Amino acid sequence: MTDMARSPRTPHKGILPPAWKQDFGPEAPRGRGIGDGIRNWWAGLTRPAQWAVGVPIILVLAIIPLYPPPLLDTPGTSFGGVMAQFAMYALIAIGLNVVVGQAGLLDLGYVGFYAVGAYTVGLLTSPNSPWNQTGGWLSPKWAWLLCVPIAILATAISGLILGTPTLRLRGDYLAIVTLGFGEIVRLLADNLPDITNGSLGLSRIQYPKLGESDSHAGGYFSSGNLGDKHTWNPLDHANSGTWWFWLGMVLVIIVLMFVGNLERSRVGRAWVAIREDEDAAEIMGVPTFKFKLWAFTIGAAIGGLSGALYAGQVQFINPQGFNVINSMLFLCAVVLGGQGNKLGVIVGAFLIVYLPNRFMSVNVGGQSLGDYKYLFFGLTLVVLMIFRPQGLFPARQKLLAYGRQVYRAVRRPAAAQATGAGQ
Amino acid sequence: MSAPALADVTLLASSSIEFNVSGVVDQFWRLTVEGLTYGSIYALVAVGYTLVYGVLRLINFAHSEVFMLGMFGQLVGLMVFGFAASGDVYSQGVALTIVYLALAMVFGMLVSGVAAVGLERVAYRPLRKRGAKPLIFLITAIGMSFVLQEFVHYVLPKLTGNKLGGLNAQQPITLVRPSEQFTLFDAPVTNIALVIVGAAVALALITELLINKTKFGRSIRAVAQDPDTATLMGVSRERVIMLTFLIGGVLAGAAALLYTLKIPNGIIYNGGFILGIKAFSAAVLGGIGNLRGALLGGLLLGLAEDYGQILFGTQWRDVVAFVVLVGVLMVRPTGILGESLGRARA
Numbered sequence: 001m002t003d004m005a006r007s008p009r010t011p012h013k014g015i016l017p018p019a020w021k022q023d024f025g026p027e028a029p030r031g032r033g034i035g036d037g038i039r040n041w042w043a044g045l046t047r048p049a050q051w052a053v054g055v056p057i058i059l060v061l062a063i064i065p066l067y068p069p070p071l072l073d074t075p076g077t078s079f080g081g082v083m084a085q086f087a088m089y090a091l092i093a094i095g096l097n098v099v100v101g102q103a104g105l106l107d108l109g110y111v112g113f114y115a116v117g118a119y120t121v122g123l124l125t126s127p128n129s130p131w132n133q134t135g136g137w138l139s140p141k142w143a144w145l146l147c148v149p150i151a152i153l154a155t156a157i158s159g160l161i162l163g164t165p166t167l168r169l170r171g172d173y174l175a176i177v178t179l180g181f182g183e184i185v186r187l188l189a190d191n192l193p194d195i196t197n198g199s200l201g202l203s204r205i206q207y208p209k210l211g212e213s214d215s216h217a218g219g220y221f222s223s224g225n226l227g228d229k230h231t232w233n234p235l236d237h238a239n240s241g242t243w244w245f246w247l248g249m250v251l252v253i254i255v256l257m258f259v260g261n262l263e264r265s266r267v268g269r270a271w272v273a274i275r276e277d278e279d280a281a282e283i284m285g286v287p288t289f290k291f292k293l294w295a296f297t298i299g300a301a302i303g304g305l306s307g308a309l310y311a312g313q314v315q316f317i318n319p320q321g322f323n324v325i326n327s328m329l330f331l332c333a334v335v336l337g338g339q340g341n342k343l344g345v346i347v348g349a350f351l352i353v354y355l356p357n358r359f360m361s362v363n364v365g366g367q368s369l370g371d372y373k374y375l376f377f378g379l380t381l382v383v384l385m386i387f388r389p390q391g392l393f394p395a396r397q398k399l400l401a402y403g404r405q406v407y408r409a410v411r412r413p414a415a416a417q418a419t420g421a422g423q
Numbered sequence: 424m425s426a427p428a429l430a431d432v433t434l435l436a437s438s439s440i441e442f443n444v445s446g447v448v449d450q451f452w453r454l455t456v457e458g459l460t461y462g463s464i465y466a467l468v469a470v471g472y473t474l475v476y477g478v479l480r481l482i483n484f485a486h487s488e489v490f491m492l493g494m495f496g497q498l499v500g501l502m503v504f505g506f507a508a509s510g511d512v513y514s515q516g517v518a519l520t521i522v523y524l525a526l527a528m529v530f531g532m533l534v535s536g537v538a539a540v541g542l543e544r545v546a547y548r549p550l551r552k553r554g555a556k557p558l559i560f561l562i563t564a565i566g567m568s569f570v571l572q573e574f575v576h577y578v579l580p581k582l583t584g585n586k587l588g589g590l591n592a593q594q595p596i597t598l599v600r601p602s603e604q605f606t607l608f609d610a611p612v613t614n615i616a617l618v619i620v621g622a623a624v625a626l627a628l629i630t631e632l633l634i635n636k637t638k639f640g641r642s643i644r645a646v647a648q649d650p651d652t653a654t655l656m657g658v659s660r661e662r663v664i665m666l667t668f669l670i671g672g673v674l675a676g677a678a679a680l681l682y683t684l685k686i687p688n689g690i691i692y693n694g695g696f697i698l699g700i701k702a703f704s705a706a707v708l709g710g711i712g713n714l715r716g717a718l719l720g721g722l723l724l725g726l727a728e729d730y731g732q733i734l735f736g737t738q739w740r741d742v743v744a745f746v747v748l749v750g751v752l753m754v755r756p757t758g759i760l761g762e763s764l765g766r767a768r769a
Contacts, residue, residue, distance in 0.1 A: 104558075106558060106561065165753050166749070166752075166753070168756070169752060169756055171557055171558075172482045172557065172561065173707070173752060173756060175482070175561060176482070176703065176704075176707065176748070176752075177748070177749050177752055179700070180700075180704075180745035180746075180748050180749050181745075181749070183700070183741065183745055184742055184745050184746070187738075187739075187741055187742045187745075188742070190738075191736075191738040191739060191742070324696075328565050328569070331562070331565070335562055367577060367581070371577055372573065372577055374569045374572070374573045375569065375570060375573035375574065375577065375578070377566070377569055378565075378566040378567065378568070378569025378570035378571075378573060379566070379570055380566070381562055381563065381565065381566030381569070382545075382546055382563050382566040382567055382570065385550065385555070385559050385562055385563045385566065386546075386549045386550060386553075386563070389550075389553075389555055389556070389559045
């Protein structure tokens with residue numbers, strides 16, 4: 001009661017974080033480093049100009065795995081394969097970022113959704129599964145492609161099922177319940193041997209059968225496709241990992257556009273409101289439960305998509321691949337990159353995937369450095385949380401509604417002056 | 424094509440989950456004794472979660488690693504005092520066994536206590552100084568949990584010449600060989616079960632007295648109730664937090680000994696993980712922040728798990744624990760007894 005009476009005069013300290021206020025304050029210093037410089041420059045470009053810059057960058061990224069630069073290359077494993085894994089993790093990070101970064105719901109069982117997606121594809125297309133439908137209504141040629149939407153749907157439904165009862169819980173309690181959910185999914189996969197083949201896993205899962213020919217027996221996406229190093233033709237030069245990376249990149253871009261549009265919509269504004277202060281959002285008329293459920297379901301569906309990608313790529317899944325440690329790793333990618341920042345979490349995903357693979361061939365004291373990855377992740381997390389809790393690429397608050405128009409209108413007349421709007 | 428396949432699956436599914444009700448009825452007392460034994464171990468670890476949560480509103484995710492270090496601590500202690508894993512302590516008389524038990528417990532408590540306090544110093548105090556958000560604490564805790572586990576997994580074997588740590592479980596330490604002492608309604612009660620339940624209940628009672636009757640117990644309650652006012656009244660918050668971590672750690676160390684009595688070959692780098700989650704479930708079950716709740720939750724979870732594993736099959740043991748946790752949180756988000764470390768009166 002007293003809070004209500006007081007609220008008109010006292011500012012909501014929960015909704016406006018200090019960084020945002022600083023940007024708008026007249027005395028605020030402008031542009032704190034290279035990250036903000038790039039951010040300002042990017043925000044100042046017109047939409048076509050952004051595409052003109054973005055498309056070449058994307059093309060360069062796509063060509064990198066064909067001709068890996070010597071320093072960037074991973075000596076132990078195929079660089080294309082690493083990049084494929086990166087694309088998968090990038091999807092996961094974007095999905096988890098919706099849940100953790102945007103809506104502020106701590107989900108420690110995200111690997112459960114990933115597993116649901118992978119197992120949906122596995123159960124429908126692996127010969128080990130009693131539900132194998134390949135050759136029935138799933139033609140082997142289109143099996144994987146048809147399974148992807150089914151996997152997304154199944155995961156979205158599982159997100160809805162988990163979210164409906166649990167999203168009344170907050171913070172740490174939600175974290176624990178989702179952790180329990182992730183473990184339950186894994187234990188179910190492990191302990192229902194008649195359906196999921198238990199710890200033996202499901203093998204020979206279908207994958208996209210594209211470009212089958214005499215030289216490519218299983219098509220471009222087959223794990224047998226090692227790529228022809230001597231040809232200039234990128235389609236033949238690429239090994240299976242690179243093909244999966246390209247597919248993953250396309251999916252990442254689609255998902256990014258989808259999530260970006262959501263963020264700029266009423267849904268995205270509701271998420272931010274919930275993240276900053278759930279009670280205040282509720283009082284201001286945001287149906288918090290509904291939007292939390294939205295975030296959870298959308299995040300889950302993206303996780304399922306990534307799981308389907310994984311199942312097709314490795315063609316073999318077993319419960320060990322879905323333990324809670326992976327959930328923590330996914331969370332690491334999001335936190336490391338910077339929660340709430342889509343490009344940041346993609347960089348986070350890259351670091352998570354790339355660094356262990358890069359150091360796998362480096363030995364220290366008879367132990368591959370790749371083995372120490374969890375040790376380093378743990379240390380990095382602790383150090384980062386102490387010195388830079390907002391992540392490597394922190395999100396800046398920006399005007400979510402009409403942000404671009406406002407920014408351009410404000411910026412153009414006085415570009416040299418310190419106006420921080422839309423930053 | 425698809426219809427018969429689906430029918431097949433329902434058949435298969437029903438064959439993999441059976442409800443063995445008669446098994447539970449037949450073995451009721453045996454399961455009860457077993458369940459209470461596990462439950463009291465959960466309870467001791469759960470006290471660590473509950474105390475820290477009560478004072479700091481923080482789930483100390485790395486508490487399971489404190490417990491795991493306790494297991495290694497007692498092993499080291501026993502090694503230092505000339506215990507060989509193959510040696511048969513129990514045959515050399517009760518007195519020596521008790522000495523060894525006490526030694527192991529002291530070392531376990533020491534290592535766990537130091538680990539818990541160190542954890543607080545290294546990982547949580549800097550965050551508290553910066554006024555970090557709860558999510559940040561949680562992620563740091565997860566990070567510390569990784570670090571401690573992987574330290575034992577990869578670094579410890581390097582430092583000790585492969586004597587400690589590594590991928591495989593340590594040599595089982597059998598301090599007490601299980602032998603039946605008496606029967607409770609036809610259920611055999613072993614000496615180990617007696618020691619475990621006895622020690623756990625005694626330690627829980629001591630902790631309860633410590634919190635409710637002593638001066639620093641009162642300061643812990645004060646900080647749990649209202650940190651700012653407690654500070655104004657001259658209670659050192661930092662000291663209270665340190666004490667809280669210490670008590671939790673010491674109890675986890677004691678639980679480590681009881682656990683290795685029950686499962687002699689359970690000493691492994693990731694041995695704390697599942698137990699930690701279950702102990703946390705127990706704490707939540709009873710009402711996190713509530714000492715008696717931790718005890719009650721631990722015992723109930725142990726019982727539920729034991730009945731559940733016979734009812735559904737042993738492979739579902741862990742699933743039962745998680746389902747119980749989720750179920751209780753759905754119905755009663757504050758646990759059975761509710762949150763009350765701060766509200767307890769003296």
